[in-house]
Amino acid sequence: MKYQNLLVALEDNLAIVTINRPNKLNALNKQTIEELHSAFKTLDKDKGVKVIILTGSGEKAFVAGADIAEFSNFSVKKGTKLAAKGQELLFNFVENLSTPVIAAVNGYALGGGLELAMACHFRIASHNAKMGLPEVSLGVIPGYGGTQRLPQLVGKGRAMELIMTAGMIDSEKAHEFGLVNHVVALEELMQNCKKIANRISNNSTVAINYAIKAVNAGFNNDVNGYNAEIEAFGTCFGTADFKEGTSAFLEKRKADFPGK
Known part of the structure; x- marks a missing residue:
């Protein structure tokens, strides 16, 4: 299947899904969320795919956030529906996928981008990665599971501080907090993800x-x-x-x- 905002590559038992909106720093819009749902659903049914690696195109961003222009004029009803549908279609869907999903976090993972990375089963980050949930600086809160998954991964106090300050942390701090499993050089990111994925694929x-x-x-x-x-x-x-x-x-x- 061809996608407008995704690249999907198969290598032996691995699938690499790349969010491909470089001009928007791979920001999540409605179409991208729907395409990701379709890609994950298709790959999960493919018995030849044992591990999925998710990343963003280019070197600047995994996903720099949600596409704010799409919802800046939403009402309460529309905003509630946006979060509910997004969680159902993508974030909860990925978290409960039977095929392991590794987030290869290259560059910025902010807002919905960090929420997507946290929905994956675990994360590996490049040295240039920056992570945060800046939603309160826009007068809203994380709506794609960020208030739930971040405390699970880094603890309540750290999550509260990150969310309330709308700040970013670098990859080393993310590793210290337990938000990512490993930190590697950008040029080694995919190689390291594939190495772990191959170890996983040897198992049942x-x-x-x-x-x-x-x-x-x-x-x-x-x-x-x-x-x-x-x-x-x-x-x-x-x-x-x-x-x-x-x-x-x-x-x-x-x-x-x-x-x-």
């Missing part, structure tokens, strides 16, 4: 799917995370991947997971 896609669900359950107030883990753990025993994984271990060979 079925087990990884259940692990994602179990971890996310622990952050859902309506779900008992421990019970979700127990159920997922037990379910794994009925999969072909479990049979292959345990057989390979006992036979001292590399597992060839069927993904079932």
Whole structure:
């Protein structure tokens, strides 16, 4: 499928999704959000894709924020619908995707851009990355999950300060806070993401799917995370991947997971 604002490349078991609006610093508009939803949905159904890497085009920005011109004149009703639909279509959708998504944060990840990076399963940043949620400087708050995911990742106090000051932090501070897993040189960013993605792709896609669900359950107030883990753990025993994984271990060979 062809997209106007995205580039999608397949490399072996990996898919690289690049938000391609360089003249807008890859800002998220309605069309880009819809295209991302479509791309993630399609890739998640592709059994040949075991890991997705998400990044932004160019060296300046992962995603510099939402396209403010699209909603500057919205009413309360329209603003509420904007946040609800965006979370459903993209941010919550990515967080709960069965295929692991790595955010390769190159340059600015601000507002909706940081919220998108936080919705990914984990983040790797380049040295030039800058992150923040500047929404209160516009008279609004983060509406794509930022007030929820940022405290989960960096703690309530740090999240409150970042949100209320509308400030930015660099990649080293983001790493110190636990917002990103690794910081690498810009020219090494994709290589490092692919290296980790390849390690992930060697493992059971079925087990990884259940692990994602179990971890996310622990952050859902309506779900008992421990019970979700127990159920997922037990379910794994009925999969072909479990049979292959345990057989390979006992036979001292590399597992060839069927993904079932």
